[in-house]
Amino acid sequence: MSEKKEYKVIGTRPIRHDGVDKVTGRAIYGADFQITGLLHGRVLRSPHAHARIVSIDTSRAEAHPGVKGVVTAEDLPAAEDKMADLGEGAVSLKYLCDNILASDKALYKGHAIAAVAATSPHIAEEACELIDVEYEVLPPVLEVRQAMESDAPILHENLRTSSLGETGDKPSNIASHFQHKKGDIDKGFDEADVIIEREFVTGTVHQGYIEPHNATALYNPDGQLTVWCSTQGAFTVREQLAEILQYPISKIKVVPLEIGGGFGGKINVYVKPVAALLAKKTGKPVKVLMNRADVFEGTGPTPASYITIKMGATNDGKITAAQTSLVFEAGAYPGSPVGAGAMCVFAPYNIENVVIDGYDVVVNKPKTAPYRAPGATNAAFGTETVVDELAEKLNIDPLEIRLMNGAKEGDRRADGPVYPRIGFIETLEAAKEHPHYASPNGKKYHGRGIASGFWFNIGLESSVTINVNPDGTVNLVEGSTDIGGTRASIAMQAAEVLGIPAESVNPTVVDTNSIGYTAVTGGSRTTYATGYAAYEAAQDVVQQMKARAAKLWDVDEDNVQFADGEFSSINGKEEQISFRDLSARLGETGGPVIGRATMNPAGAGGAFATHVVDVEVDVDTGKVEILRYTATQDAGKAIHPSYVEGQIQGGVVQGIGWALNEEYIYNDEGEMTNASFLDYRMPTCLDLPMIDAVIVEVPNPGHPYGVRGVGEVPIVPPPAAIANAIYDAVGIRMTELPMSPDRLLKAMGKI
């Protein structure tokens, strides 16, 4: 594949196919959905962070005028001792079900206990207050180090630690411990002239999508269950519903409506099974909407973590050894993204001797969910701060030490994979050459920080069909919900193959009955994998239409070629017909043409990013102002550069929020005390400069156009980059996130 290939559609900036719908209010999101006879559901949530549920009496709620049905965990099929297969390994069905409606214990404040369906949302809310729940309140444990103590309150009596192939013999909050090893760690540290070892703590943060979770469910008397919702993956919702409700997949249809942000947080189901239970109980369609407090308290945040990093380097800057312990909060049930964090923690560097230990620990907080490069940001905060400190100790420029040690094609990561062609070095060079890096930096209390990041990206299954219209346009049918412009980035790949403008491809996201299995919009996979499927489906269209042209011209199919939107005959007859003209003649040549492709591509190329940030620290208030921000990133090939820039800018700003302000604040009882957008401070446009996104293109050999996923890696470097900039500004190494004014003032000894 040539790196300089010329494209007609790829790399241009057409407007989104859903553009008008989304600026006119016509796009239908989950909460906008209406259906005749609709009831409204509301979930009662636990006021306690840790409590045994002694009894639930729903009789007063059921008697409340307007109430049509009440459900509790008793309405879920018995889940004891079963495992659920959600495609990514088996998980305990009891844990899965208990997170939907608690059966024996409430494990976090906000844990769903019961739900009501009524003729109005207000009546449903009133009725929730009439449900009598008797709790035996237990002490909560909210922090991983405390949860690992031998005398810590135990969340799950049946949970035993699975550690390096052995299973523990007593109850523990440590769900699992794993290890990756490469080389000889002792030898690596022996070779080092400088060794830095630091501890890091990161807070619990939320994905913060603006659209709350929602679901409308309908059980028809024929047993068909339909769920309309916003989700990152209609098929994963179908799988989860089938497992939780123990209901046949063939009887479940999930209709994905527009989705108002997800960032990983709209993969797991919460109110969808509840709406289904209420619909079954009442025989009517039921809509369940969360409010903002429900979202914070009842849906997966991303984990807080406790991380130790030890790295050693020689005097000339070669990193010889790296060791880490990553302890991640899983929330109330096992399953934090510590595995992904371990894959990413030292991924940007080629280090001979590495040991990585990962721990998954349950605490009395909502079950964690993926959040944009899950685990990688926590890990990079530690690594990139220590690399900065090594550079400082060795008197080497922080970009140079990264260039000297940066991973390249052929290098092996500690967790196994050998890199194909990657573009980390190119992101460093782009940062080095950017005017930002050469600009003056030396004012008092101003500082500059550098950090890099990695996310591996994923492939997984995608299906696409393409129907050719008689006017030379095509209808592209896909199963990937569009969170940020993927209708366009997928359609453009089909348009490139077919030699037609992007506007001549009409993409539609359809329900689970209307397309082949398609995995979630997540893992930065959609433009890569569903785009790849669109490419292959378009190739299928071309093949079929070649046969039609051959039929028209009475030549052998092999004698038809296709280029630049024109079919032509080679070897003899001089014939030519455009894609558009041939598309009008499909009826007479054999009927409609439908191209199809299903994929599970293995070559998702990893993404690297390097960020440069300038900050000003207000030493009186502890506030950190972002003055300038430049993010370079290897996109492989940017299909739609504006939308790639948008992903980078959005990810950077989420990372800035994580770095400076965002955290779940708990009181001693385990209650989140800031469950609102007022008190959980996400960045607004007031807090930011324009973010300069620099796209580097090192084509991914695993995709026909060289695409790498772009969505996730931009969130990875910001906390470390900002910490390094704060150090440059005031000489204080911040090792705890967020680096909020109070923490910074404390670190500076001002309070």
Place this chain on the structure above:
Amino acid sequence: MAKHPVSLKVNGDEHDLLIEPRKTLLAVLRDTIGLTGTKEGCSTGDCGACTVIVDGKAVTSCMVLGVTASGKEITTIEGLASDGELHPIQQAFIDTGGYQCGFCTPGFIMASKALVDENPDRTEEEFRFALGGNICRCTGYTKILEAVLQAAEEIRTNS
């Protein structure tokens, strides 16, 4: 709960309604009138997704009771395009890629419209200040600001 008569003029059309006093203007617009373009993100006036224009001012409609809006003139996102033509702010959001999921977009567009109607001659800094009550989680705001500045420029040029 007893309902109260309320007359609202929404996007130029009169609506005579009977509504419960606990219903917010947002709920009246979305559930009673059926204008679901205005979004509910937080219900506490913190995110701006529900911004509509009431008598010329940008207002978070989740913080207004429907009964108190009686007699007011309200513009929602559905009332912005006219004669099949998008408003310059809507067009600018499309052109620059000023949204990703699109959920905060109606609120941002209505807040921007109120600002630009009042005075299109504002600096980036002033727009940032004035749009500080609207949260977007997808874009990092860069392309939103580009859209608003581009639309304001166009409106200044054409006025």
